[in-house]
Amino acid sequence: MVDNSDRPLPPDELGPRLAEIYAVIGPLYRRVARVVERDSPRSGLSVGVRAVLERLELSGAAEAVPQLARALELSRQFVQRMVNDALEQGFVEMRPNPAHRRSALVALTERGHAAIRSVQAVEHEAMGRVGGDLTAAEVATTLRVLRHMLAAVNEFDV
Template sequence: MNDPPRTPSGDAFAEFAISVLRLAGHLTSEGDRLAQPSGQTSARWQVLAAARHSTLSVADAARALGLARQGVQRIADILEAEGLLAYQQNPAHQRAKLMTLTPSGEAALAEITARQSVWVNALGAEMGEERLRQATALITELAALLGERRAST
């Protein structure tokens, strides 16, 4: 079977996608390293941070994080069992409880955030604010485009 040939821009996109996937792997590993002293992982850190930013249901948090609802539910339930997160009634939806951080969850998140600040400040200084903002704009634009295409199919 002959695959259609790629255009130069198609090759550039494929290389970009591979580099973003590699970066995601590195970011997950670094996130695990930063979260580990607080007994957490990158995934658990993400759910704690989502619960801190606003009172969200598990489904809302999953959408915001770009993750599967079932995975976020599993992590949220573990965090609740460990006393880091609590569920409260959702006036908008009887079954979709809202996540909130407990004082223990706030403390764990504060520890991780303190370590993360040192790490991001050093990398940000090395890479440069303007380059990072340009890269962020490109990734944000591409994520929106892919989201629109998914929604239209």
């Protein structure tokens, strides 16, 4: 029986319920990653390159590889390889970093903006067909829960 009341859950009930979310997120993430990789030849974006482009678009600013790696919670070496791939495809450009001579800034090019927006548009259209009569409040609550979970995991990881 699912309790849909608005009362805060005590820790002994909250833990198992949040574990259910993790159990759904893992397979969901892996399936989405497979779809992105499957569509990669069409879009030119691997999962890694896409993550870099999406992060740059989200931040709205050029970032150094170490900044990108921290934000994406990925190794600097992996992010550097993805930046190199994106650079080869003309999705990003390197700019001088006034704060650090040896760590250039990675910036989206117009082609990079167009590529990430195109992929996102296709995804947004597909996600719009999810169904379930989801409300704005339910989506907002889901995001709130996931952000709390992320914050808690970050605290445990210190």
